[in-house]
Amino acid sequence: MEVTFPELSKENPETEGVLATWYVADGEQVAEGQLLADAQVDKVDAEVTAPAAGTVHLLVAEGDAVVQGRPIARVD
DSSP: OEEEOOOOOSSOTTOEEEEEEESSOTTOEEOTTOEEEEEEETTEEEEEEOSSSEEEEEOSOTTOEEETTOEEEEEO
């Protein structure tokens, strides 16, 4: 199951944000709804949570720029 970067700027869906902080490590077991990361777009912060329980696989590094709606992690 993909974890995507939140869409915080509805006016321009191609806006990039920053994956500010990961709260989990690659390969860690997570519970559904668990806080995974903080994302920022234009000074707006959002929490990213796990869509399901499983093993998380990080696809981007902390501090990376990411286009809204793009995958940032996978939960298997």
